[in-house]
Amino acid sequence: MNGSAIENFSCVIYNIFLMNCTWQAGRDAPADTQYFLYWQKSIEDNQMECELYIKDENCRNVGCIFQNVSIGTEKAYFLVNGSSKDSLIQSYDEYIDLYKIEKLMPPSNITVNCDEIKNDCIIQWQQPQISHSNKDMCFKYEINIKYKDNPKGKPIYTSIQEGGNSKIFLKSNTRKKYVLKMRAAGSACLVNPAWGEWSAPVEFGNEEIISSSVWTLLGVAVVTLLMAIITFFFCKRTGCWKATFPQIPGPKSAFFTVADTNPELMDGKIQSMTSENEEIILVADTVG
Known part of the structure; x- marks a missing residue:
């Protein structure tokens, strides 16, 4: 039956020895269609059926996980057959270079x-x-290096090196901490030329002793202090303190009122005080 064979067949080898193959059911395949995957590593090897199928919500086989897979120099052969009660199902087959589907581990x-x-x-x-x-x-x-405090920014250093197992990196900032990641790809031999997975981040370098926010606060404090000093000396020289903070007059003495400034009243008060003093003296003499 046309349109009943599987579609979008693909395989990937990962974690060195595991292989995962997936596919989709044919667009015209009956609802009860079931698929079965067989593979043969080389002509000399026997054909083997999948031992661990991946199923969809209808319990139909849509993938397979193979264990203990080794990569050889020959192309591997894959065959997917199907069965249905209603009609014959077309088969699907493909030859694949296993090294080309290997997802490389990081260094x-x-x-x-x-x-x-x-x-x-x-x-x-x-x-x-x-x-x-x-x-x-x-x-x-490929080596990728960023500042630790800017992990989403552009790399400050990127290098691609053929072979080898070491590289010298010159630090441009001794007060920064760096984060390094690496990945690998095939350059020769039977190794997948596509870039593999990134490594876990590796930190190195010295942490900045004082963070940028602390430097900002210190700068604001210094500027504020300088402005206060300049304002103080400016006002001291120009007398702006008197205009800003005028002196409050104190309360007047009850003895020196406006009425007391009249000469006639002042003479009357003095005479009255003199008469009282004389009377006090006379009384004192009489008693004596």
Whole structure:
């Protein structure tokens, strides 16, 4: 039956020895269609059926997980058959180079050792683990370095290196901490030329002793203090304090009232006070 064969068949090898194959049911396949996957690593090997199927909500096989997969030099053969009570199901087959579908692991054992005097760092790593080669010349590496405090920003350093297992990085800022990531791709041999997974971030360098926010606060404090000092001396010289803070007059004495400034009243008060004093003196003499 036309249109009953599977569609969008693809496989990927990951974690060195695992292979995952997926597909979609044919657009015209009956509802009860079931699919079965067989594969053959080479002509000399026997054909094997999938042992661990991936099923959809209708319990139809739509994928398979293979374990203990090894990559050889020959193309592997994949065959997907189908069955249905209503009609014959078309089969699907394909030859695939297994190394081309391998998703490379990141480089392992990444270390960074820095010389604080020379301000350079030596980055070292080991090649990704694959099942069919242990030659470092088979890989190329991409190194990506960013500042730790700006992980979403553009990399400050990017390098692609053919083979090898070390690289020297010159630090441009000794007060910053850096974050490094690496990934690998095939450069020669039978290794997938597509870039693999990024490594986990590796931190190196020195943390900034005082953060930028602290520097900002210190700057604001210094500017504020300088403005206060300048204002103080300016007002002291120009007398703006008197205009800003006028002196409040004190209360007047009850003795010196406006009426007391009249000469006639002042003479009367003095005479009255003199008469009283004389009377007090006379009384004192009489008593004596």
